[in-house]
Amino acid sequence: MDSTARSATRWPTDPDAYPQRHEEKESSPRPSVTELSHHRISHGSEQGTSAATKNEAQWVTGMKLVALTNLLVVAMFLMMLDTSIIATAIPRITDEFRSLQDVGWYVSIYQLANAALQPLWGRIYDKFSNKSSFLTSLAIFEVGSLVCGAAVSSRMLIAGRAVAGIGSAGLISGGLTITASAVPLEKRAPLTAMLMGVAQLGIAIGPLLGGAFTSYTTWRWCFYINLPIGGLLALGLLFLPIPDQYSKPSPWPLLRRLHLELDLLGFALIAPACFQLLLALSWGGSKFAWDSSVIIGLFCGAGATGLFWAAWDWYRGDEALIPFSIIGTGYVIPYAMLAAVLGSISNGLYSTFSPTTPPAKWIGYQILNGIGRGVGMPMAILAVQAALSPADLAMGNSVVIFVQSLGTAITLAISDAIFQGSLQSQLSQQAPHADAAVIIAAGATHFRNIVEEQDLPGVLAAYSVSLNRVFYLAAGVSSLGLITSLGMGWVNVSKKRPVDNDEIPLQNLGA
Known part of the structure; x- marks a missing residue:
């Protein structure tokens, strides 16, 4: 059977039939991206306009939208804050637990849990209501924060960070999924950009706030701070309408088939x-x-x-953890290419840093890089939201975040390997009379206390060359964006379209 025939049997032509689509899933699986395209082509413009008009009253608007957006911004800000606030608290934590050997786990276990759980959270948002899924992820995040704050050992802290990472994975994918469900496509770009932009502020503010807690109270408040804020978030979300992409059945029958559904x-x-x-x-x-x-x-x-996993995923098809049918779609080439260009140039400029680089240059280079990041960060999410049907939004968002998180973790690991290997060899060349092992063990902020004055220029040069090599990698990876962005299509996502994601009425706005 060709794709057009499959589309006719799996995708109803009457918009009023959509609310029953999920209940009939056993006989009518979710349409793939290809089938969605056939449906859009065959759907009459008059009928599509009628469906779009019907949906206008079902989006979240007015003060409800303002309140929902603010709560989601705070949730994502809190999640990102948790990734960096621990940085300035680590010295005090290691002093208390005598756990210098565990420092790497305090950060990496959070990132690992966040990345690995993204696809699973995508399935959860696909099967269960957005409100219950988001509140569940928030509860898990809060439990992890409580465990971290009350930790009596390094292992307990690591376990708490892992639990918090699991919850944070659901917060970021859920925030983006709810935003996509709450407003039509042409309004998603500014809201998505605001969510991701404010979330990034959490990374910048985290070390400052962590330093303040560590200096004036205790490092445990780096985690306890999440509890009252999270409680207020949950209370606000309980009384706000949180839409779903389509009508979803009662969760109780799904629990019997949870291993298959997820x-x-x-x-x-x-x-x-x-x-x-x-x-x-x-x-x-x-x-x-x-x-x-x-x-x-x-x-x-x-x-x-x-x-x-790839073999199993192919076997499961559209019911797989990461359906192959939603991979490789998108729309926003100009912005993605601009981000790649700015990223390549700024990282290339970073590679010229030396111990004598004036502040004007490294501040200016960071501004250039920040502009590129600001332009590029939302593009993958917006591209997926424009390309996929509402039923696939949760999975599409989670796949993008999974790839971004995993890619960041892999790139950081490779960067660390490049830096450590280069520093070892460069110290031998630039400062042959210094003890390279002792210098590396002292760390980047304390080596000046142990290095002889005549060896200091060579040590600084070794650090500079090693950092430059890391930025070569960053510039190369950024350049790849010029190639990968070409697969994203030339569609203006800010233009209102009568037949697109508006075809499927949103459900449960009063939930």
């Missing part, structure tokens, strides 16, 4: 594959040699598990 086997395959890959990249060249049995075993395990 594709838990697929999650059990992809999560350890990601974990093994990141461990190999993090430990290679530092804790273990690259040719050690541990690193080779981790790479092999990641590859084998990843292949099993």
Whole structure:
């Protein structure tokens, strides 16, 4: 059967039939992106306009939209704040727990949990209501914060960070999914940009706030601060309308088939594959040699598990954890290309840094890089939201965030390997009389206290060259965006269209 025929049997032509689509899922699976395109072509303009007009009254508007947007902004800001607030608290934490060897886990376990859980949260938002899913993720995040604040050991703190990371994964994908469900496509760009922009402020403010808590109270308030704010967020969300992309059935029948509905086997395959890959990249060249049995075993395990997951994902089709049908769609080439150009140029300029670079240059270069990040960050999300049907929005958002999170973690691990390897060799060349092992162990802020004055210029040069090599990688990765953006299509997502995502009426606005 060709795709047009499948579209006719799987995608109802009457807009009034959409609310029953999910209940009939056993016989009518969710349409793929290709089938959606056929439906749009075959759908009459008069009928599409009628459906769009019908939907106008069902979007969240007015003060309800303002309140909902503010709550989502605070939630995402809180999530991003939690990623960086621990940075300035780590010295006090290691002093109390005597756990210098665990420092890397305090940050990485949060990122690992956030990245690995993104696809699973996408399935959760697909199957269950946006409100209950978002509140559940917020509750998990709050529990993790409470465990971290009350930690009596380093292991308890690491466990709490993992739980908080699991919850934060649902907050970011949920915030974007709810935004896409609350307003029509042409209004999503500014709201999405605001959500992501304010969330990034959390990363910048985190170290400052963490330093204040550590200096004037206790490092535990870096985590306790999430509890009252999260409680107010939950209270506000309970009384606000949070729309769904389509009508969703009662959750109780789904619980009996939860392992199939969420594709838990697929999650059990992809999560350890990601974990093994990141461990190999993090430990290679530092804790273990690259040719050690541990690193080779981790790479092999990641590859084998990843292949099993890909085979299972292909077998499951549209019911898989990450359906292949939603990968590779998008629309916003000009902005994506501009972001890639600015990122490439700014990272290339970063690679010219030296110990004598004046503040005017490194401040100006960062402004240029910030503009590129601001332009580029929302583009992938907007592209997916423009290309996918409402039924696929949650999964599309989670896939983008998963790729971004995993890509960031992998790039950081590779960057660390480049820096550590380069610094070791450069210290031997630039400061041959200094003890390279002692300098590296002292860290970037304390090596001046142990280095002889005559060796200091060479040590600074070694650090400078090593950092420059990291920025070569960043510039190269940014340049790839010029190529990948070409697959995103030339459609203006800010232009109102009578037949698109507006075809499917939103449900549960009063929930």
